[in-house]
Amino acid sequence: MYRYDEFDLGFVRERVAEFRDQVARRLSGEMTEDQFKPLRLMNGVYLQLHAYMLRVAIPYGVLSGRQMRKLAHIARKYDRDYGHFTTRQNLQFNWIKLADMPAILEELAEVEMHAIQTSGNCIRNVTADHFAGAAADETVDPRPYAEILRQWSSLHPEFSFLPRKFKLAVTGAAADRAAIQVHDIGLEAKRDAKGDIGFAVWVGGGQGRTPMIARKLRDFLPEADLLAYCEAILRVYNLEGRRDNKYKARIKILVHEKGTDEIADAIENEFASLKGKALDLPAAEIARIAAYFAPPALADLPARSAKLEAAKAADVALARFVDRNVSAHKRPGYGIVTVSLKPVGLPPGDATSAQMDAVAALAERFSADEIRVSHEQNLVLPHVRLDDLPELFAGLAAAGLATPNAGLVTDIIACPGLDYCSLANARSIPVAQRISERFADLGRQHDIGDLKIKISGCINACGHHHVGHIGILGVDRKGEEFYQITLGGSGDETCSIGEIVGPGFPADRIVDAVEQVVDAYLGLRRDPGETFLAAYRRVGLKPFQEALYADA
Amino acid sequence: MAKAQATGALAVTANDLRSGTVVFRRPDGRWSEEVLEAEIALTAEAAQALLAGARADHDACIVVEPALVEITMTGNRPAPRHLRERIRAQGPTVAYGAAAAN
Numbered sequence: 185m186y187r188y189d190e191f192d193l194g195f196v197r198e199r200v201a202e203f204r205d206q207v208a209r210r211l212s213g214e215m216t217e218d219q220f221k222p223l224r225l226m227n228g229v230y231l232q233l234h235a236y237m238l239r240v241a242i243p244y245g246v247l248s249g250r251q252m253r254k255l256a257h258i259a260r261k262y263d264r265d266y267g268h269f270t271t272r273q274n275l276q277f278n279w280i281k282l283a284d285m286p287a288i289l290e291e292l293a294e295v296e297m298h299a300i301q302t303s304g305n306c307i308r309n310v311t312a313d314h315f316a317g318a319a320a321d322e323t324v325d326p327r328p329y330a331e332i333l334r335q336w337s338s339l340h341p342e343f344s345f346l347p348r349k350f351k352l353a354v355t356g357a358a359a360d361r362a363a364i365q366v367h368d369i370g371l372e373a374k375r376d377a378k379g380d381i382g383f384a385v386w387v388g389g390g391q392g393r394t395p396m397i398a399r400k401l402r403d404f405l406p407e408a409d410l411l412a413y414c415e416a417i418l419r420v421y422n423l424e425g426r427r428d429n430k431y432k433a434r435i436k437i438l439v440h441e442k443g444t445d446e447i448a449d450a451i452e453n454e455f456a457s458l459k460g461k462a463l464d465l466p467a468a469e470i471a472r473i474a475a476y477f478a479p480p481a482l483a484d485l486p487a488r489s490a491k492l493e494a495a496k497a498a499d500v501a502l503a504r505f506v507d508r509n510v511s512a513h514k515r516p517g518y519g520i521v522t523v524s525l526k527p528v529g530l531p532p533g534d535a536t537s538a539q540m541d542a543v544a545a546l547a548e549r550f551s552a553d554e555i556r557v558s559h560e561q562n563l564v565l566p567h568v569r570l571d572d573l574p575e576l577f578a579g580l581a582a583a584g585l586a587t588p589n590a591g592l593v594t595d596i597i598a599c600p601g602l603d604y605c606s607l608a609n610a611r612s613i614p615v616a617q618r619i620s621e622r623f624a625d626l627g628r629q630h631d632i633g634d635l636k637i638k639i640s641g642c643i644n645a646c647g648h649h650h651v652g653h654i655g656i657l658g659v660d661r662k663g664e665e666f667y668q669i670t671l672g673g674s675g676d677e678t679c680s681i682g683e684i685v686g687p688g689f690p691a692d693r694i695v696d697a698v699e700q701v702v703d704a705y706l707g708l709r710r711d712p713g714e715t716f717l718a719a720y721r722r723v724g725l726k727p728f729q730e731a732l733y734a735d736a
Numbered sequence: 737m738a739k740a741q742a743t744g745a746l747a748v749t750a751n752d753l754r755s756g757t758v759v760f761r762r763p764d765g766r767w768s769e770e771v772l773e774a775e776i777a778l779t780a781e782a783a784q785a786l787l788a789g790a791r792a793d794h795d796a797c798i799v800v801e802p803a804l805v806e807i808t809m810t811g812n813r814p815a816p817r818h819l820r821e822r823i824r825a826q827g828p829t830v831a832y833g834a835a836a837a838n
Contacts, residue, residue: 211754213797231800233824235756266833278832281755527837536834584837602820603828613830663818 185248185554186331186476188296195339196293199300203227204286211283226306228299229285233606238277238285239302240292244312244330244354245273245557245564249544252555254295256540262288267540269525269533271597271648272351273311273557274302278604300338305346307337307418313355313362314558317477318520318566320512324356324373324381328474329410332465336411343418347425348433350418351390363559363675365389365398366651368435369417374404381407387417387447388439391645395681396436399444401451407470409455412463416454420447480552480567485517489570502577504626505588510573519570521551522590523563523580528624531613532598533561542583550576559648560636561597562590592629593637593702594620597648601641601658602665608641610658610665611691615639618695623702632702635716638673651675653717654701655682656694667694671701671728672720686729697732704731745807746783747774747814748790749824750799758824759799761790767799771825776807776814 188196203223210220224230228239240255247255255275259267262284263277270276280288292298301308312330313319333352337343343350355362356373364370370386382404389398405413421435424442439447496503510519523543526532535543547555547565550572556564563585568576580586589595596619599605601612616639623629638652642659649655655670666688673682689697702716708727709719720728748761749771759767760774768774777783783804790802806817816822823829830836 211797217794217800231751231756233820234758234827235751264833279756283754530836531830531832534832534836536837538834539837602823603830611829613828617830665819 185246186243186327186473192296192335193293196296196298196300199227199298200286200289200293203289207282207286222304224282224285225303226300227285227289228302229280229282230303231606232278232604233602234604235279236282236285237604238280238288238299239270240275240277240297240299241302241309242273242275242297242557243334244310244316244327245314245559246316246327247555247557248295249548249553249555251295251297252540252544252547254291254297256537256544258288258291259540260537266534266536268531268600269535269557269561269563271559271561271599271646272309273314273559274309275557276600278600305348305350306344307340307346307350307352310334310337311351311353311362311367311559313357313360314556314560314564315361315511315520315566316356316556317479318513318518319357319361320514321359322357322514323375325474325477326354326356326362326371326373327477328470329371329373329383330354331473331476332410332470333414336414343422346418346422347427348430350421350435352414358677360675360677360679361558363648363651363679365677365679366391366395366648366675367398368421369414370398371410376404383407383410385413385417387451388436388444389679390434390436391648391650392434393431393643393645394434394437394440395645395650396440397679397681398436399439399448401444401448408465408467409459410465412458412461413451413455415463416451416458419454420450424450479515480554482515482518482552482567483569485515485569485571487516489517489573492570492573495574499574501581501586501588502574504630505577505586506573508588508592508630509590510568513567517570519568519573521565521568521573521576522558523565523585524587524589524595525562525585526589526595526620527584527587528594528620529617532596532616535563539583539585542579542585546576546579550579560595562595588626589629591634591636593623593632593635594629596620596637596639597652598639599641599647601639601647605641605646607644608658609643609660610641610667612639612641612647612656612658615656615658615667615691615694619698622695622699631712632706633712633715635702636674637698648675649673650681651679652682653720654698656698659688661688665691667691667697669694669697669701669732671725672717674717683725685725686733700731701728704728745809745814746777746786746804747771747807747816748786748802749774749805749821750790750794750802753797753800760825761786761793761802765789767793771807771814771816774807774814776809
């Protein structure tokens with residue numbers, strides 16, 4: 185893992201001291217709310233429906249056991265004993281007192297964490313493939329580049345007041361688990377025929393009220409040019425992005441309004457003036473950062489674990505867990521374990537302090553002290569010996585964390601919605617809970633197979649509904665919660681934006697409607713191997729409209 | 737910030753500056769976490785007076801984001817009319833933390 189150097193440590197400590205002083209001046213009345221609000225937002229402090237909310241950055245979703253224990257401690261000491269993992273690999277505390285914020289940021293700094301740039305019109309936390317450094321299909325580990333981008337973008341003076349927020353995602357595998365095509369900049373690290381590293385660069389993707397798929401501006405940007413090219417993109421956006429209308433201020437609108445060719449030309453011109461200068465990435469510096477992400481000491485093991493196979497044969501629950509929640513590792517004899525934060529009937533993405541401590545202990549024991557947070561609101565233990573899976577499974581089960589539903593219909597992404605969020609128009613969590621209860625039967629879930637349901641409580645789309653195979657958007661219709669269904673969205677390398685199926689459904693009909701969509705799929709799929717998304721792409725909206733609105 | 741309505745019952749809500757807790761303004765000018773204790777204004781003039789007091793407390797760094805909310809009365813029991821404000825007054829509609837996990 186990356187460890188702070190004296191520069192990182194210095195600026196985080198300075199920021200904590202600065203914010204401590206700002207909070208004191210606010211509480212004493214020396215500073216007005218109008219003066220204070222932008223300052224608290226720069227430190228990740230929002231005022232939500234019920235209380236202040238603190239959003240903690242988890243750079244590219246990577247945590248150690250020690251850091252997870254600190255999050256558990258903060259939840260226990262300063263909050264209501266739980267935290268919420270978000271769709272941007274961050275953690276949110278929902279019930280924090282303003283007066284406690286400086287002490288919390290001080291505690292975070294002790295474990296090399298902070299909340300800087302988790303809000304505001306700046307470059308936000310850089311996200312990455314949650315299987316980075318472990319996945320069998322990975323070409324290049326994206327984490328060193330995500331870390332380089334983190335360092336470049338942290339307190340970047342030119343990009344602290346952008347027209348709007350700006351999000352980067354990085355992957356290093358052809359199978360896109362980081363949803364790079366719906367980010368302001370999406371990067372796919374890859375190798376050319378000579379083995380050199382470069383990046384496919386996607387620009388102008390995003391969700392929100394105007395969902396757009398990013399345009400690929402470069403197929404293979406040389407590794408050394410990464411920062412100069414990103415700086416060129418940001419500079420063009422900063423100068424030309426709209427500031428007259430916040431709903432049209434993201435780079436996706438600029439790309440859409442100016443056209444891809446014009447924007448690409450502007451970026452290339454800017455890049456030409458930056459290339460070969462201070463922002464060139466020296467190979468030695470890349471190697472220095474990459475060394476922090478060297479693989480842990482893993483043993484030479486046979487690909488098949490006789491111990492695991494015997495345990496699976498004796499325990500159907502373990503077999504189901506391995507089937508869904510263990511992914512292929514690049515090293516034989518190891519697996520990547522998804523720890524589902526989607527138990528049936530519970531809020532997606534929430535973990536209690538006790539669960540965070542349990543995951544920390546299990547990571548230290550079984551996963552080289554590494555934990556990942558996925559944008560799908562789950563946790564990941566990236567380096568687990570197959571031999572250890574039975575014991576790990578038992579440990580997860582004891583903590584209520586062994587739900588074997590990764591990628592299934594109950595592994596639902598949901599934003600906090602109207603239960604917590606001051607922007608929301610409708611509740612998300614209760615809908616997710618009721619859907620997961622409706623589909624609780626594991627045999628049925630496995631029969632349905634891969635199916636991503638994503639729920640947002642407003643058009644800002646934090647629940648990623650636009651890229652849900654089944655997307656659900658909550659709206660307020662004359663004071664009543666209504667839910668609009670979209671179908672066929674996908675955030676992977678085959679990225680697509682879901683299409684609205686028809687009129688929305690009231691809260692008491694939405695779960696039935698989702699079930700009708702799923703039943704329609706089961707009725708029309710060619711065979712159990714044809715996933716929901718594949719079937720949808722074959723048949724389109726019509727059969728689902730007929731199933732949903734037959735009586736209309 | 738909501739404007740005073742000409743008709744209907746209104747209360748003033750805000751968040752406590754220090755804790756962020758949702759609070760309602762009481763008839764004695766203090767703030768309570770209980771909407772049941774809120775002062776209810778039945779005229780536009782009363783609502784404006786209520787809001788003016790709340791703004792003074794905002795300026796005095798006691799509360800933030802003061803706003804009028806519409807109230808419905810069931811007998812003598814006031815409750816916010818809209819779902820968003822009911823959730824603010826009563827907390828999330830879903831169990832959370834250890835209470836949810838157990």
